[in-house]
Amino acid sequence: MAGYLLWAFEQQFILQDYLLLRLLRILPNESTAVLTAAVLFSTAHLPSPLLTVATLGWGIVACTLFLRYRNLTRSDSSMVLWASAWRFPCRMRSVTT
Helix, strand or coil: CHHHHHHHHHHHHHHHHHHHHHHHHHCCCHHHHHHHHHHHHHHCCCCCHHHHHHHHHHHHHHHHHHHHHCCHHHHHHHHHHHHHHHHHHHHHHHHHC
16 A cells, blocks of 8 residues: 555656646646646546546646645645545455455
């Protein structure tokens, strides 16, 4: 579980600190940068259509929160909780069936 939570944190770091900040430099406005970052983030989850849609929504929320507060801790904490809630019930379902 600790490894998965670390991976969720790393994904948020890549999305916000790396991708979003660079997109803000090259795209005309914040909304375009947020949407582009969220689409790229969700594309990484394409093998699962449901997860792709969920991460698109979360990507928009996380990037918007990051731009508002400029604090990785807030959005990363939320992402770790969301990812845990998403992953472990799905995993348990596949184990029991």
